[in-house]
Amino acid sequence: MSDVPVLIRGGRVVDPSRRLDQTLDVLLRDGFVAAVAEKIAPPKGAEIVDAAGLVVAPGFVDLHVHLREPGFEQKETIATGTAAAAAGGFTAVCAMANTDPVADDAPTVAFVVRRARETGRVRVHPIGAISKGLKGEELAEIGSMKAEGIVAVSDDGKGVQNAGLMRRAMEYAGMFDLPVVIHAEDSGLAMGGVMNEGWVSTRLGLAGQPAAAESVMVARDVQIAALASARLHVAHVSTRASLEAIRGARRHGVDVTCEATPHHLALTDEEVARSGYDTRFKMNPPLRSEVDRLALVAALADGTIDCVATDHAPHHADEKALEFADAPFGVIGLETALPVLVEALLSPKHLSLMRLVEVLSTAPARLFGLPYGTLAEGAHGDVVLFSTTRSTHVTPDGFHSKARNSPWVTRTLKGRVERTWVAGREVFSRGPGGAKP
Amino acid sequence: MKRATARMAQEIVESQGGTEGIVLIGIRTRGVPLARRVAEEFERLENARIPVGVLDITLYRDDLTTIAASPVLKRTEISFPVEGKTVVLCDDVLFTGRTVRAAIDAVLDFGRPRRILLSVLVDRGRREFPIEAQFVGRRVATSASEIVQVTYRETDGEDDVWLLDREASLHPVNGPRKPRAVRPSRRAGAKKGKRRP
Amino acid sequence: MSRRPDLPPNTPADRSHVFSKKDLVDIESISEDDIRLVLDTAESMREINQRAIKKVPTLRGKLVANLFFESSTRTRFSFEIAERRLSADSIAFSDAGSSVSKGETLLDTAKNLMAMAPDAIVLRHPCSGAPHRLARELPCAIVNAGDGTHEHPTQALLDALTIRRAKGRLAGLKVAICGDVAHSRVARSNLGLLSKMGAAVTLCGPRTLLPPEIERTGALVTTRIEEALDEADVVMILRVQKERGGGAGYPSDREYYDVFGLTPDRRRLAKKDAIVMHPGPMNRGVEIDSAVADGPDSVILEQVENGVAVRMAVLYLLIGASGDE
Numbered sequence A: 001m002s003d004v005p006v007l008i009r010g011g012r013v014v015d016p017s018r019r020l021d022q023t024l025d026v027l028l029r030d031g032f033v034a035a036v037a038e039k040i041a042p043p044k045g046a047e048i049v050d051a052a053g054l055v056v057a058p059g060f061v062d063l064h065v066h067l068r069e070p071g072f073e074q075k076e077t078i079a080t081g082t083a084a085a086a087a088g089g090f091t092a093v094c095a096m097a098n099t100d101p102v103a104d105d106a107p108t109v110a111f112v113v114r115r116a117r118e119t120g121r122v123r124v125h126p127i128g129a130i131s132k133g134l135k136g137e138e139l140a141e142i143g144s145m146k147a148e149g150i151v152a153v154s155d156d157g158k159g160v161q162n163a164g165l166m167r168r169a170m171e172y173a174g175m176f177d178l179p180v181v182i183h184a185e186d187s188g189l190a191m192g193g194v195m196n197e198g199w200v201s202t203r204l205g206l207a208g209q210p211a212a213a214e215s216v217m218v219a220r221d222v223q224i225a226a227l228a229s230a231r232l233h234v235a236h237v238s239t240r241a242s243l244e245a246i247r248g249a250r251r252h253g254v255d256v257t258c259e260a261t262p263h264h265l266a267l268t269d270e271e272v273a274r275s276g277y278d279t280r281f282k283m284n285p286p287l288r289s290e291v292d293r294l295a296l297v298a299a300l301a302d303g304t305i306d307c308v309a310t311d312h313a314p315h316h317a318d319e320k321a322l323e324f325a326d327a328p329f330g331v332i333g334l335e336t337a338l339p340v341l342v343e344a345l346l347s348p349k350h351l352s353l354m355r356l357v358e359v360l361s362t363a364p365a366r367l368f369g370l371p372y373g374t375l376a377e378g379a380h381g382d383v384v385l386f387s388t389t390r391s392t393h394v395t396p397d398g399f400h401s402k403a404r405n406s407p408w409v410t411r412t413l414k415g416r417v418e419r420t421w422v423a424g425r426e427v428f429s430r431g432p433g434g435a436k437p
Numbered sequence B: 001m002k003r004a005t006a007r008m009a010q011e012i013v014e015s016q017g018g019t020e021g022i023v024l025i026g027i028r029t030r031g032v033p034l035a036r037r038v039a040e041e042f043e044r045l046e047n048a049r050i051p052v053g054v055l056d057i058t059l060y061r062d063d064l065t066t067i068a069a070s071p072v073l074k075r076t077e078i079s080f081p082v083e084g085k086t087v088v089l090c091d092d093v094l095f096t097g098r099t100v101r102a103a104i105d106a107v108l109d110f111g112r113p114r115r116i117l118l119s120v121l122v123d124r125g126r127r128e129f130p131i132e133a134q135f136v137g138r139r140v141a142t143s144a145s146e147i148v149q150v151t152y153r154e155t156d157g158e159d160d161v162w163l164l165d166r167e168a169s170l171h172p173v174n175g176p177r178k179p180r181a182v183r184p185s186r187r188a189g190a191k192k193g194k195r196r197p
Numbered sequence C: 001m002s003r004r005p006d007l008p009p010n011t012p013a014d015r016s017h018v019f020s021k022k023d024l025v026d027i028e029s030i031s032e033d034d035i036r037l038v039l040d041t042a043e044s045m046r047e048i049n050q051r052a053i054k055k056v057p058t059l060r061g062k063l064v065a066n067l068f069f070e071s072s073t074r075t076r077f078s079f080e081i082a083e084r085r086l087s088a089d090s091i092a093f094s095d096a097g098s099s100v101s102k103g104e105t106l107l108d109t110a111k112n113l114m115a116m117a118p119d120a121i122v123l124r125h126p127c128s129g130a131p132h133r134l135a136r137e138l139p140c141a142i143v144n145a146g147d148g149t150h151e152h153p154t155q156a157l158l159d160a161l162t163i164r165r166a167k168g169r170l171a172g173l174k175v176a177i178c179g180d181v182a183h184s185r186v187a188r189s190n191l192g193l194l195s196k197m198g199a200a201v202t203l204c205g206p207r208t209l210l211p212p213e214i215e216r217t218g219a220l221v222t223t224r225i226e227e228a229l230d231e232a233d234v235v236m237i238l239r240v241q242k243e244r245g246g247g248a249g250y251p252s253d254r255e256y257y258d259v260f261g262l263t264p265d266r267r268r269l270a271k272k273d274a275i276v277m278h279p280g281p282m283n284r285g286v287e288i289d290s291a292v293a294d295g296p297d298s299v300i301l302e303q304v305e306n307g308v309a310v311r312m313a314v315l316y317l318l319i320g321a322s323g324d325e
Helices: A078-087 A106-119 A142-148 A164-176 A197-202 A212-228 A240-251 A262-266 A270-274 A291-302 A337-346 A353-369 B003-014 B031-045 B098-108 C032-048 C075-086 C106-114 C131-139 C153-167 C185-196 C225-229 C254-262 C300-319
Strands: A004-017 A018-031 A031-037 A047-050 A055-058 A060-065 A090-095 A123-126 A180-182 A233-236 A254-260 A383-393 A413-423 A426-430 B024-029 B052-055 B086-094 B115-123 B137-138 B148-150 B161-163 C063-068 C088-094 C122-127 C141-147 C174-178 C201-202 C220-222 C234-237 C275-277
Touching: A004 A353, A004 A383, A031 B031, A055 A353, A060 A078, A060 A291, A060 A353, A078 A090, A078 A106, A078 A413, A078 A426, A090 A383, A090 A413, A106 A142, A142 A337, A164 A180, A164 A212, A180 A212, A180 B137, A197 A270, A197 C063, A212 A233, A212 A240, A212 A254, A240 A254, A240 A291, A240 C201, A254 A291, A262 A291, A262 A337, A270 B098, A337 A353, A337 A413, B003 B137, B003 C185, B024 B031, B024 B098, B024 C153, B031 B052, B031 B086, B031 B115, B052 B098, B052 C300, B086 B098, B086 B148, B098 B115, B115 B148, C032 C153, C032 C185, C032 C300, C063 C075, C063 C106, C063 C254, C075 C122, C075 C141, C075 C300, C106 C122, C122 C131, C122 C300, C131 C141, C141 C300, C153 C185, C153 C234, C153 C275, C153 C300, C174 C185, C174 C225, C185 C201, C220 C225, C275 C300
Parallel strands: A004 A047, A004 A055, A060 A090, A090 A123, A180 A233, A233 A254, B024 B052, B024 B086, B086 B115, B115 B137, C063 C088, C063 C122, C122 C141, C174 C201, C174 C234, C201 C220, C234 C275
Antiparallel strands: A004 A018, A018 A031, A055 A383, A383 A413, A413 A426, B148 B161
16 A cells, blocks of 8 residues: 555656557556556645656566575575565566475465565565475475465476476366466486586586477477466576477467576576686576577567566575586576666667567566556556666675676666556665665 | 817816816806807817706796796706716806806706816806806906896807996886997907907 | 997897796686797706706795695696605695585685695696686686596696607697597697697597587597597597496497407507507506507606696796796
């Protein structure tokens, strides 16, 4: 519930849910969008926000973050993770289940929901595990978790190796109308690879996982989805071959959607070499070749890839300070998602502004059936105000996340989130004195 | 230079009572031609074939901790025993004495000679160590800023001794020092020359 | 008497080429001139190793720390001998006895060592890229004694010295490198160095043991050893190990010997005066026949001898001089 009406004035309103791109005022009242029109008269006591030169969009929705609570609070908590989300313009995030304990039953999911209500700065929707303990053997208690509010199931962090289990999971989750989110990785082909297998891994003497380790699983799971008449969502797609498998499956009527991360859209495995084995470029799936990256960019533009999700994966600095082979996989991404997309895709005109906003808010919300991603009257008052011309200079001290493991540290990126509102209340403002509100 | 070399060879033979037990070691780089010439003189005078060795003292230098980059190593070739021998070290110029000190240490790592003697073409004074040459071609008084450079017919085309002024170098402070002859006044080696007052 | 107002001839330049880096972490980042400098310096170091007193005072007072996180006798011994011949103080820090077994990170171990102000750290580590991190973080010279499956630069340098001494040159030689190329840091470093110096390299091994996209290095690649050996000047055999990281690349030692082993018959496919090399330790009867390993063309023992000279040269070039001038 908001306290004070907010009038966001004179910004470029981009609302993909209505294909709207126009300079308009937006009025938020009582937690909802009250009006979107030209020259709205400010109600009494309203806070007036000058949005001239800025973009007003529905708050971003991230389908794939790791909030690490319960169990890994040294890396991140729901409080700090959602603060990072707010600073990145995200008003809703979906939290993956690879916590400790794993979110594979109702009490753990209920804990996450409660903690989010108490400490979360933005909306948190939990994702439940597919298998107990993420072991890939037995189904988790999907039905009870649904009652506690999960919006999808996933063993993310690991791939489900057993095809029989995947089929049962798809059939079972389908009963509860839950999409199955797959982390596509064949452990036999990946074989302990710590980066993409290819020329760079050969030069650096690092074990690589081939692109096929991902695409064989995508190919397998789209066929299982066809068999089970299920809804499938491919997390962090990173290879051209995976995209081809997805396109092929769609032609046969399989209900498969997918997401890509900002780092896979912008970077390649050469970064590992260029940086001298810097673990800020180590994540799973790994950064791939330029051929794969270009295929991802084209696929995001043409709709093959439905949305962007950050796979925000915080780790403690000590853990990432190990040798490349020993350090854990993962990079944070909530606070840099918008600038990376503006710098790498919008500025060079690979993506239109409408599409950019769509893949960050309207599309992800629609994929998981969440009531966000729109500025229609009566919608939730979740709004992001951002600039496509101002720059973000990424520094280790500038993060709201507890973690610093970002590939973008010391870079300057075009694009900057200015303010974020959830339910009509401001949760982030890049004030004159710096970002932390 | 020819006369000075011949004289020194003569002095060595006289002081040692012959060439028995003598070995010659030239200090790289410019002591080596001198050692070879002395050996030629020994052959002419005594019909004796005295072994000549080549010694690179880089690894024994005492200034490695003060210079920035490790100097290029050349080969040391001492293929004869020094045990019990009279080692005559040969160098072109005797200056601070540090090079000879390093050479003495190097020779001792090859064995225990009976004695070590030193023969130089030019003794320019300004010693920093208590080292002396028993056989000297010519003594020349120099200032700290001067450089004495010996050239040989076999390596440089001409036997000569140069006296150069280091300060007159045109190179900037940060560049490598390359001495430039400004007022060449030369020590006579092989040819008749002016005596420096 | 001629007057010559310009530079007197042959002013001895004490330093022509200077080693271009503070560390030796890999072959990839050093130049042809660097390589030549190391080999030439090593020739001089070889002479010291022939003397009665195999010692010079050059690194007296300098401290070299040998950090070996992988077991190794020959490389460690070789470095220790090199350090002692140059009169350096040498301390060894191996995995077993140090705080690493208690879970201390490499960087912490190295930083603790820095408190004792070593002039150089020689590092062997199972993770590729470990010496690069240390080189970035620490002020002393880092010498890579083998990092994961990435590089082993001093091995390549001693191999190059061995080849150069036997053949008089490196450029234009045909070199065959055979074995588990994918897991071999020796192969990578040798490939890099020989290519830089103008040799033609052919890599050979079972397909399962050849790294992805290795043809991009410019080397010829074959899975038939007969093809690799054809008219080779240098035959370099690598150790194979069935249990290496995650699934064997070949079914048995017996089969490996049958298909890829360097037998006397296969040896004859190379040039008559070809030399046979192996970085050691050898699996006799697997990758190489004893008759060839102990035969007249084998320079395996010389490789070891040259190893000390090369490591002396590297240490001298990196930490011999230490002032700022």
